[in-house]
Amino acid sequence: MISLVGVRKSYKRGSKAVHAVRDFDLDISRGVFTIIMGPSGSGKSTLLHLIGCLDTPTAGRIMLEGINLAALSSNERAELRSRRIGFVFQGFHQIANLSAIENVELPMLLSGATRRAARARARAALERVSLGGRIDHRPTELSGGELQRVAIARALINDPDLVLADEPTGNLDTETGQQVTCLLRDLAGCGSTPIVVTHNPEYAKFAGSLVCLRDGRRVDSLNTSKLEVVT
Amino acid sequence: MNINLTTLAWRNIRSRRTRSWLTILGMLIGVMAIVTLISVGTGVENAVLRQFKDIGLDVVLLTPRIGWSSTASIGSHTGGSLGESSLGSDSALGEPIPMGDNESPVERAEFDPLRLCRDVPDITEIGQIATRVLSISTEELAGFVRVLTPSHDLIARFPGLLGGFVLARGRSLTPGNPREVVLGAHVAEDMGVGIGETIDIGGVSFSVVGILAPAREEREAIGGDLVSGEGVEVFQALSSTDDAVFVPYDEAATLWQDRAMSSMVAIRIRTGVSVTETISAINEALTQQGVSMSPVSTQALADNVQRTLGMVKTVLASIAAISLLVGVVGMMNTMYTAVLERTREIGILKSIGAKDRQVLGLFLIDSGLMGLAGGILGLAFGIGVSFIGTSMLGRLLGVTSFSPAFLPWLLIGVVALSFVLGALAGAWPAWHASRLDPVRALRST
Numbered sequence: 001m002i003s004l005v006g007v008r009k010s011y012k013r014g015s016k017a018v019h020a021v022r023d024f025d026l027d028i029s030r031g032v033f034t035i036i037m038g039p040s041g042s043g044k045s046t047l048l049h050l051i052g053c054l055d056t057p058t059a060g061r062i063m064l065e066g067i068n069l070a071a072l073s074s075n076e077r078a079e080l081r082s083r084r085i086g087f088v089f090q091g092f093h094q095i096a097n098l099s100a101i102e103n104v105e106l107p108m109l110l111s112g113a114t115r116r117a118a119r120a121r122a123r124a125a126l127e128r129v130s131l132g133g134r135i136d137h138r139p140t141e142l143s144g145g146e147l148q149r150v151a152i153a154r155a156l157i158n159d160p161d162l163v164l165a166d167e168p169t170g171n172l173d174t175e176t177g178q179q180v181t182c183l184l185r186d187l188a189g190c191g192s193t194p195i196v197v198t199h200n201p202e203y204a205k206f207a208g209s210l211v212c213l214r215d216g217r218r219v220d221s222l223n224t225s226k227l228e229v230v231t
Numbered sequence: 232m233n234i235n236l237t238t239l240a241w242r243n244i245r246s247r248r249t250r251s252w253l254t255i256l257g258m259l260i261g262v263m264a265i266v267t268l269i270s271v272g273t274g275v276e277n278a279v280l281r282q283f284k285d286i287g288l289d290v291v292l293l294t295p296r297i298g299w300s301s302t303a304s305i306g307s308h309t310g311g312s313l314g315e316s317s318l319g320s321d322s323a324l325g326e327p328i329p330m331g332d333n334e335s336p337v338e339r340a341e342f343d344p345l346r347l348c349r350d351v352p353d354i355t356e357i358g359q360i361a362t363r364v365l366s367i368s369t370e371e372l373a374g375f376v377r378v379l380t381p382s383h384d385l386i387a388r389f390p391g392l393l394g395g396f397v398l399a400r401g402r403s404l405t406p407g408n409p410r411e412v413v414l415g416a417h418v419a420e421d422m423g424v425g426i427g428e429t430i431d432i433g434g435v436s437f438s439v440v441g442i443l444a445p446a447r448e449e450r451e452a453i454g455g456d457l458v459s460g461e462g463v464e465v466f467q468a469l470s471s472t473d474d475a476v477f478v479p480y481d482e483a484a485t486l487w488q489d490r491a492m493s494s495m496v497a498i499r500i501r502t503g504v505s506v507t508e509t510i511s512a513i514n515e516a517l518t519q520q521g522v523s524m525s526p527v528s529t530q531a532l533a534d535n536v537q538r539t540l541g542m543v544k545t546v547l548a549s550i551a552a553i554s555l556l557v558g559v560v561g562m563m564n565t566m567y568t569a570v571l572e573r574t575r576e577i578g579i580l581k582s583i584g585a586k587d588r589q590v591l592g593l594f595l596i597d598s599g600l601m602g603l604a605g606g607i608l609g610l611a612f613g614i615g616v617s618f619i620g621t622s623m624l625g626r627l628l629g630v631t632s633f634s635p636a637f638l639p640w641l642l643i644g645v646v647a648l649s650f651v652l653g654a655l656a657g658a659w660p661a662w663h664a665s666r667l668d669p670v671r672a673l674r675s676t
Contacts, residue, residue: 055670
């Protein structure tokens with residue numbers, strides 16, 4: 001479904017060039033729950049941003065079902081994010097002035113759906129993550145686990161092909177983290193392709209495909225004792 | 232999606248309530264100042280121009296130039312309608328009277344109204360008036376008073392020049408009764424005299440036959456304080472009737488020939504003819520007569536007044552516009568701060584598919600809504616302050632009968648302008664927001 005060929009991403013930090021991702025090749029099939037794992041600073045988040053069209057590679061190609069993402073304009077990338085990609089972030093990233101259901105319906109409204117259709121879909125998405133009773137609550141009135149479930153509901157609202165989660169359990173306790181991971185894993189059986197970035201090896205057991213990173217390069221395996229484990 | 236961007240923008244405005252209100256206040260003050268100054272200014276302008284319309288915009292006033300002694304030169308002509316009856320008879324306008332011996336050679340020329348009417352066929356009516364200050368006394372009181380000496384034709388055909396010459400009691404001056412006087416409202420009240428009583432003016436006894444109603448207040452106050460220019464002062468002096476007395480023109484010319492302070496001839500021209508061309512013809516005729524008089528049309532005076540008041544209004548509106556500009560800069564500052572504070576929110580919006588133009592629209596609507604709120608509130612306060620300001624100005628000038636004029640284009644335009652200015656104030660911050668890199672925006676604290 002998505003393939004990365006020779007992808008490189010470099011930044012300038014002062015006069016020094018930082019290579020966040022180097023010569024990265026990857027193929028991910030539709031419906032496979034993929035976990036990208038690596039220590040802090042290994043380039044996991046950068047890779048996710050590249051796959052999610054939030055950023056463009058310095059070199060290489062990223063193909064999403066035949067579309068070269070690097071060749072898209074800013075608006076085309078936004079359109080693609082809106083219709084085919086859902087994001088879940090570690091920091092939940094809700095808009096504070098909006099209620100849970102308003103946050104969830106926002107991607108649909110941005111892609112031009114009617115308010116009524118968006119509201120119905122948002123309600124269903126929140127019920128799917130067991131938040132049907134909290135739809136009118138503001139982000140400040142929800143727990144971390146609830147906020148992350150709202151974020152997952154928002155990511156699912158447009159039935160995306162890809163659901164990209166960047167450290168989705170980073171701010172959650174172990175039990176809630178496992179619930180959220182299971183929720184993301186289950187998406188794989190519903191037509192989506194969840195890709196989760198984490199540095200917690202505890203979640204590797206859920207992966208249909210495990211991708212390991214170190215210093216921006218893909219490696220075959222990681223010494224998990226050196227990874228930070230969330231307890 | 233626009234409705235939802237509006238909802239989001241409105242929520243953002245509400246979430247930073249104090250700052251939003253202060254920003255709106257900046258716009259409010261600017262809009263209020265513009266509405267107030269233009270509305271009050273237009274009200275004053277309308278009140279003054281109404282005076283000219285009362286007189287008629289087809290009137291030409293002949294006022295003496297420097298060195299021209301009006302009473303002597305105008306002599307005993309009483310003026311009159313230039314219909315066949317009056318034009319056909321010299322008695323209607325009287326014989327030309329030469330200037331006195333003490334006048335300069337140029338000033339010795341005679342003013343002959345009949346000849347002027349013959350030379351300029353587009354003249355339809357003519358009337359004359361002179362002003363003097365003379366002693367006045369009754370058995371109990373004595374003092375000085377402004378004596379206006381209009382011809383009967385001026386009273387009949389140009390009452391607007393005399394503030395309407397509206398009688399409260401008695402009757403007007405009539406031909407053939409030379410020793411009659413009509414009193415202004417204040418003079419009658421101050422001297423305590425009534426119809427039929429006798430008063431002494433300039434050493435001559437006159438019988439009071441009429442008392443005028445009080446003059447319209449704006450005629451005395453607004454015109455007197457705000458308007459100036461060639462011919463306007465004479466017009467103002469004539470229309471201030473409350474503190475004057477009225478004696479027939481012929482009688483005054485006979486009794487106090489050397490004591491005239493100023494004089495004027497009023498001419499009405501035929502409807503539809505060119506005022507400019509008629510004035511040129513009058514000038515030519517006066518030159519041929521050798522009379523040094525200056526013609527000016529009420530239309531020209533009105534234009535002059537309108538131009539002067541227009542300039543005053545423009546200056547005031549410009550000052551108000553500066554305060555509006557300050558409000559716009561304040562809004563720009565608020566919006567730029569909002570963009571900095573909401574950088575992560577912009578990143579979230581972009582990550583879930585918001586296009587650059589949607590982010591741009593969000594911030595434009597945000598600032599436009601604040602501008603609109605400032606405009607609507609500024610308009611409401613402006614209308615209120617206009618009434619209060621008019622009332623206070625009226626009390627200061629002793630005027631109560633003029634009111635602010637609210638021009639529809641101003642009311643609609645100022646609200647639309649405040650929305651546009653608000654949106655423009657947010658344009659640069661909004662553009663900045665729309666260009667933010669989503670990854671950097673998401674990582675911002």
